[in-house]
Amino acid sequence: MLNRYPLWKNLLILFVVVLGLLYSAPNLYPDDEAILINNENLEMSEADVAQVETALEAAQIDFFGVEFDANSIQVRLNGVENQFRAKTAIEESLTDDYIVALNLAPTTPGWMQAIGAGKMNLGLDLQGGVHFLMEVDMDAAIERRMADNLSNVRSILREQRIRTRGINLVDNMHLEVRFANAQDRSSARSELLDNFPDLQFQNREANDLYILDMRLTQDIVLQIQRDTLQANRTTLLNRVDALGVAEPTVQQQGSNRIVVELPGVQDPAQAIRILQRIATLEFHLEAELGAPRSSYENYQTPDGLLVDVDNDVILQGDRISSVRSTLDQNGMPQVQINLDAQGGNQINRVTRENVGRNMDILLIETKSRTINSLDEDGNEVEEVEFYEEKRLISHATIRTALPRTFVITGLTAREANDLSLLISSGSLAAPMTIVEQSVIGPSMGRENLEAGFRGVQIASALVVLFMFAYYRLFGLAANAALIMNILLIFSVMSLIGATLTLPGIVGIV
Known part of the structure; x- marks a missing residue:
């Protein structure tokens, strides 16, 4: 016999071949065009399903395979044209609270999915998706740092009972504190030097006042810019990962820009929501009675109580080092927040000085909405507008000085999970604007994929x-071995969730 190998080796080869065929087979099942509907604030219901079906029937759009759970509704359709028509019809029938996005629904048989057999992830060039070039507002990052410094200077001088004649920001890099005499200025300088090592201090006199100038050095400004860019990149990557976008690209370009590529996301507006729906927290004290109206804003607690929240921020979300959703000893949901060293010192100092006062926590989300406007030719076009939404999530009396780790209670399980997800995915260290965006449609991606596999076949x-x-x-x-090698490559890539790109196809060829 030509085959001189033991039986177990032949069986092992046969087993590997069958396994390779099994785990590469899901790639033969094309995805269905689909529409995905969800609501940021409410769970989906059968009434929502009925409304979606009615809208599609009224528009005479053929659909099949309507699936829904508490979080979303998915409708499968035939063809890209029907997909876009369905998106328009559903958006017109629902309110702005609903997010209607283009999607691709897998058709892999359930028994294959049960054993972990799935399709390979496809890159932006093969699957289609969106590309963004985002620019970080570095001036806002520096302004935020100085505003934080201003608030801390006020707190420290108040704690040390050092009188001032005013504290204000001269510009984004310059803070000045005015005193009535040189002794107060000297005492303040000694106290502030240890707390603000990144600022330059300089004394001067003007108009019978003794002034202490505090400025950011150029080296510190460059460091803030580098840290801001890296922090925003990490935030975007965490946010995209948390929402399950496969193999995203989030990388730095130049000194103030970030490139984001999201394979499989066909709707730019939805992609912008993914990138911009970032949340952070701000900690404030409740405004004192008789405070000037310009020094506070009105917010409503979850219980409907109207609260006057002081404008001064005592702590910002960038001081949060970690956050997670847990249960207290009674099994009630809560969010545990851990601060970094500086944030812990700030919250401890402020709460120690204000025992008995109320402290308010604001949840701030950056969201987007589509608005209609007119272009230069008078044609109506859709534009994406960004806005901040602030919500009071906690209003409690300070009973004692808070440590670095504390909890937020009074939330439902879903609110606790959502809050934990939003904050843990990060707060943007500085605002960002989209300076360039492009969409690779699914049809173009499919053409690239077909051309690539045609090249493999030839x-x-x-x-x-x-x-x-x-x-x-x-x-x-040798040919049989070559074919099995390609099948095994596809099966391993499918099994480990690797991403196939056009250069990857060239490499296989």
């Missing part, structure tokens, strides 16, 4: 013909 056919013509019987054996 190259494989040429290799097979050459090997058979030159080596005859041994060439057939």
Whole structure:
């Protein structure tokens, strides 16, 4: 016999071949065009399903396979044209609270999914998706740092009972504190030097006042810019990962820009929501009685109580080092927040000085909405507008000085999970604007994919013909090994969730 290998080796080879065929097979099942509907604030219901079906029937759009759970509704359709028509019809029938996004629904049989067999992830060039070039507002980052410094200077001088004649920001890099005499200025300078090592201090006199100038150095400004860019990149990456976008690209470009590529996301507006729906917290004290109206804003507690919240921020979300949703000893949901060292010192100092006062926590979300406007030619176009939404989530009396780790209670399980997800995915260290966006449609991605696999087929056919013509019987054996090698590559990539791109196809060829 030509086969001199033991039986177990032959069985092992057969097992690997069958396994390779099994785990590469899901790639033969094309995705269905679909529409995904969800609501940021409410759970989906059968009434929502009925409303969606009615809208599609009224628009005479064929659909099949309506699936829904508490979080979303998915409608499968035939063809890209029907997909876009369905999106328009559903958006017109629902309110602005609903998010209607283009989607691709897998058709892999359930028994394959049950054993972990799935399709390979496809890159932006093969699957389609969106590309963004985002610019970080560095001036806002520096302004935020100085505003934080201003608030801390006020707190420290108040704690040390050092009188001032005013504290204000001269510009984004310059803070000045005015005193009535040199002794107060000297005492303040000694106290502030240790707390603000990143600022330069300089004394001067003007208009019978003793002034202490505090400025950011150029080296510190550059460091703030580097840290801000890295923090925003990490935030965007965490946010995209948390929402399950496969193999996103989030990378720095230049000194103030970030490139974001999201394969499989076909709707730019939805992609912008993914990137911009970032939340952070701000900690404030309740305004004192008789405070000037310009020094506070009105917010409503979850219980409907109207609260006057002081404008001064005592702590911002960038001081949060970690956050997680947990249960207290009574099994009630809560969010545990851990602050960094500086944030812990700030919250401890402020709460120690204000025992008995109320402290308010604001949840701030950056969201987007689509508005209609007129272009230069008078044509109506859709634009994406960004806005901040602030919500009071906690209003409690300070009973004692808070440590670095504390909890927010009074939330439902869903609110606790959502709050934990939003904050843990990060707060933007500075605002960002989209300066460039492009969409690779699913049809173009499909064309690239078909062209790539056509290249694989042609190259494989040429290799097979050459090997058979030159080596005859041994060439057939080599060809079989080559084909199995390609199948095993696809099966392993599918199994580990690797991403296939156009250059990857070239590498396989």
